[in-house]
Amino acid sequence: MASVDLTLAWSSEQEEKEIAPAFIEKLEELLKLAGELEGVTEGEVALTFVDDETIQDLNKQYRNLDKPTDVLSFAMSEFGDDEIQINYEDDGEDADGELAEGETVSEAFIEPLGDIIISVPRAIAQAEDYGHSVERELGFLFVHGFLHLIGYDHQSEEEEKVMFAKQEDILQKAGLTR
Template sequence: MDLTLEWNSEQDVKEITSEFIAKLEELLRLAGEQEGVTTGEVALTFVDDAAIQELNKQYRDMDKPTDVLSFAMSEFGEDEIEINYEADEEADSDTEEDDNISEGFIEPLGDIIISVPRAISQAEDYGHSVERELGFLFVHGFLHLIGYDHQSEEEEKVMFGKQEEILQKAGLTR
């Protein structure tokens, strides 16, 4: 299996082209190779500021828009139970039909939500393309999904260094 990208656009500020989706798939592949993540599904949604502000308020108690949000499937809160798919597969593997279903299952890594208007504004502020900024936010979100954070200066240096390396490999330079 491979890393897969499922995407959706719920905004009308910028057209998301098939060429750009191919670039995001390349970024996902490069990031996965760099981090040793070979399988999984990433769900990406492009939204406007109002939608990301609502999510930011609901999940982070911050009533303001942000550029990117990541929701990792591997994070477990106190009230959540861990689902053990391997045990389910062993118990249910009595029929050929069940085997085919479990073989087609791709483990979800999580969701990334990007505010397109915020990305456009930041691209203008930083003096680079909107595609680079969207790519940066996507890679940033992916690294959060697999456990990276930037709460300390050291963590930020590591995470941002990894992001820049991936973007450079994909040709998304400043």
């Protein structure tokens, strides 16, 4: 089974917490576990840690809510009527002809699943409120964001139960307990 690739993009505005390489490995483990659980075998997730001001600006711009939030997810697979879907059909070579022998452009291209933006100050405050580690809270928010990227939501009580049960299962398997 192919794994999901994790790309971590840093925000220059996030100075609340140093993100250790060992924690990045934990996030990669969470992504792999979530992908396996949901049958997502390929794709790329861009993760950015930000401060409250940045996430509040994004929340206002994209959700018309002028307040900070803990996590935002922007799925790449949501196509509206006015968006163009790009198909990567090919003849086996990219523009530079740099593909491996027998590899096609669609095989070389890692499809972006979307972006997850996490407010580190919100995660720190919530970890304190819930009485668990900041790493557990960041892991929870990351898995929560990933499930949104692949179509889960929690608008109804039933949807929330399903989504939160999946989150808890993934976190438990990765050893990020309360």
